[in-house]
Amino acid sequence: MIELTGITKTFTGKQGPIHALKDVSLSVKQGEIYGVIGYSGAGKSTLIRCVNLLEAPDQGSVKVKDVELTALSPRKLREARSNIGMIFQGFNLLKTATVYDNIALPLKLTGLNKTVVKERVEKYLNIVGLNEKKNAYPSELSGGQKQRVAIARALSHEPEVLLSDEATSALDPDTTEAILDLLLKINKELGITILLITHEMNVIQRICDKVAVMENGEVIEEGKTKDIFTSPQHSTTKRFVNSLFSHDIPDEMLTNLNKTGHVATLSFFGESSGEPALALVSKKFDIFPNILSGSITRLKDESFGQLLVHLKGESSEIKNAVQFLKEQDVHVEGVKISGDNQRVS
Known part of the structure; x- marks a missing residue:
């Protein structure tokens, strides 16, 4: 479903070049929940933004459903992006629009008629459990409810791939659990492939089939979640796994x-x-x-x-x-x- 090969990305900083990604490759199969974990500065945010070309890689191949996105014209790329939903840490909701309009407006911009827009909004608000909040404004919602609106907005375009950019890191533990349960539900019932990035090992533990660990712009370890937990090889991976199990013996x-x-x-x-x-x-x-x-x-x-x-x-x-x-x-x-x-x- 998602195939990244040899992705390299360098930014220009005040102190010189910043090598955000160094020859990164990973493969996400259809229907999987694939997690990428790393500490701040590991390159994971840049990596996920390369999947839908919000960041264009300097080198490498980005394929989604066997389509090479880096070779597409701007028009074709816009069409391809409609199949890739994305949710963010900061929700990115319009403050002056209701919950309904936050979901409906992007759909109207794609040219869908009012009947289809209404059906989509109600369908996905129901999936995320917020039908009763459709006339509310973002300021009237909790953080978890705002994230549910953002998820409904991403799903309303009916993508086959959902990208999650630290979607739970701004939420409290109970709300995080609820959002993770929702992502599991979306994956299972809608069959949507999910690629997420996080710095929280409990997110990987709860919902991911596979995981890649990043450090300094490189993937240092990857595999099935089971294998990574039972036999981590890299010291950074061991730190993440051990964060869930405190064996603080003098x-x-x-x-x-x-x-x-x-x-x-x-x-x-x-x-x-x-x-x-x-x-x-x-x-x-x-x-x-x-x-x-x-x-x-x-x-x-x-x-x-x-x-x-x-x-x-x-x-x-x-x-x-x-x-x-x-x-x-x-x-x-x-x-x-x-x-x-x-x-x-």
Whole structure:
């Protein structure tokens, strides 16, 4: 559905050139929710604006539904953009227009007749749950309601692709959850492909099928959300994943614990999160597991849990226990056996 290949973008700053994107490539399949995450300055906002050519890349290919957008004439590009909806962090609503008119006016500018415009506005206000607010003004709405209007406006053009530019970062946690549920509903019921950017890992965790991690204008890691969470490779990715799981154990305590065993991080995904793996380990092997911290969250449709545990016992028993845990689909990280310099993970 979306194919970006070798995207490069450089801006001219006061201190010299700013390389916002450096040979970035990614592929989003039809029906996916694909997330791009990165800290401020990573290049993710520039990247998403290149998808509909609000920012024209210096080099590279931008294809949506196999159409090369960079090769289109201005008229053809406008037509192609009608198939790409976009929602923004700042809502971008007309302050002096009602909710109804904020959605209707862009439709009228495309030449649709009044009957079709009315049908579209009512249909998509109903989808976002704001029919009763159609005569209200933006100043009378909450932040979450404003974002729902912006989503309805984007959907009213009936696109096949929806771009989300930090759409939840200005919202409180409860409202963010509601907007994420709405995006899931749109994806599932309307079949719309969604590409979103964010700096919040909980957004990726809640709704994304795949994720790309950006840093300094480059994609440093990408893959299925499940794989990124259970086995992050890059240090930045690990920071994002660890932000959801606070294992704040004092270094002195960890040092003392490692004298009598090994401290490990256990990651559980899907069905394995509900299995009594540690209880089975204590029965099968001569070790004593002690849970130091942990939590369970959701990755879209499945559960994901992480525990920080102290495995007390002999190295040979711990090795056998780790192997058993792997066979139970538990990802183990951080176990290092003294004397052989080999990690059991």
